[in-house]
Amino acid sequence: MSRFTKELRVIPKAAWIVAWVAYLCTAVPLFFFVAPTDPEMGKLPLWAQALLIYGFLLLLVAWVALVGYIYGDAKRRQMRYVLWTLLSIFIPNAIGMILYFILRDPLPKPCPGCGHLEKARFPFCPHCGTLLQPTCPKCDKPVEPAWANCAYCGQQLPEPAPRATQNPSVAM
Amino acid sequence: MSEHDKIRELLALAAADALTGGEEKQVAKHLRSCIACSNELEAWRPIASELRRLPTPQPSSWLVQATLARAEAKLTEQAEQDWNRRVMIFVLSFAWLLTIASWPAFHFVSGRFGSWLGPQFSHTWISFAAFTALGWLAGGVAAVMLAIRQRGERRLA
Numbered sequence: 038m039s040r041f042t043k044e045l046r047v048i049p050k051a052a053w054i055v056a057w058v059a060y061l062c063t064a065v066p067l068f069f070f071v072a073p074t075d076p077e078m079g080k081l082p083l084w085a086q087a088l089l090i091y092g093f094l095l096l097l098v099a100w101v102a103l104v105g106y107i108y109g110d111a112k113r114r115q116m117r118y119v120l121w122t123l124l125s126i127f128i129p130n131a132i133g134m135i136l137y138f139i140l141r142d143p144l145p146k147p148c149p150g151c152g153h154l155e156k157a158r159f160p161f162c163p164h165c166g167t168l169l170q171p172t173c174p175k176c177d178k179p180v181e182p183a184w185a186n187c188a189y190c191g192q193q194l195p196e197p198a199p200r201a202t203q204n205p206s207v208a209m
Numbered sequence: 210m211s212e213h214d215k216i217r218e219l220l221a222l223a224a225a226d227a228l229t230g231g232e233e234k235q236v237a238k239h240l241r242s243c244i245a246c247s248n249e250l251e252a253w254r255p256i257a258s259e260l261r262r263l264p265t266p267q268p269s270s271w272l273v274q275a276t277l278a279r280a281e282a283k284l285t286e287q288a289e290q291d292w293n294r295r296v297m298i299f300v301l302s303f304a305w306l307l308t309i310a311s312w313p314a315f316h317f318v319s320g321r322f323g324s325w326l327g328p329q330f331s332h333t334w335i336s337f338a339a340f341t342a343l344g345w346l347a348g349g350v351a352a353v354m355l356a357i358r359q360r361g362e363r364r365l366a
Contacts, residue, residue: 040292096310099303124351130341131304132348138293138300140355182279
């Protein structure tokens with residue numbers, strides 16, 4: 038399964054239903070009742086009217102699907118999914134969506150101790166206390182395994198990774 | 210750097226059989242005409258064979274596991290970054306498409322219902338510009354607020 042197909046599954050079914058219902062409820066009345074009476078659109082041939090209305094309103098489907106994706110994605114990333122869904126709906130021109138994709142958190146990782154999904158930036162599992170990533174022995178802030186010195190306090194880090202050496206299976 | 214110097218640098222690797230096909234041919238060709246390099250290669254050969262006999266230190270299973278896990282994490286991170294880049298391109302294109310497409314929609318709606326709202330609404334392009342400016346302003350305000358909030362959260366972490 039490709040990444041794209043996997044990500045499509047993040048969109049809740051309800052969002053797809055809303056998207057297609059909104060599409061049909063807008064496109065059909067526009068095509069049958071509004072377009073023939075409109076002075077500008079009425080001049081166009083029937084196929085052009087159909088193409089314009091049904092094609093143009095596919096943007097609506099894409100927009101609702103994207104809102105649904107943001108809802109599902111923010112939920113699985115343990116972010117404030119209601120807030121982000123509302124922002125993506127109410128900030129026009131998809132600016133809320135752009136903000137979401139810039140500011141979203143990384144995907145949570147499973148804790149090797151208890152299996153709970155935890156935020157990637159957490160150094161310890163809040164459920165069982167397992168060390169999720171190495172921390173600086175001086176300031177206790179999370180450090181990258183490749184670092185030789187702590188980026189926050191400058192402390193020289195032991196090799197191969199601080200604390201992780203105590204329980205290697207946990208550091209995985 | 211002369212051809213001779215270049216080949217001299219490859220001699221140790223040649224003794225260890227660590228040259229590529231092209232390099233091997235290049236060295237063999239040079240050795241046919243250079244006695245000094247041939248002698249140097251002969252001097253390297255016993256060293257290389259002795260080195261081969263030395264026991265190869267085996268990394269601990271934990272180190273292998275840790276390295277594999279780190280490599281896997283790095284690959285996952287890179288794949289995530291590539292995916293995020295593609296998503297950003299899509300969302301930005303979508304945002305532009307939506308902005309451009311909202312103009313005919315705005316024109317259509319204001320043409321039909323604008324007269325109900327008042328004569329000033331007939332200036333469709335002004336309303337559209339105001340709508341777009343409001344959108345960007347709202348986005349800017351939201352971006353600043355969220356950035357401040359995120360900075361606060363990071364400081365607490």
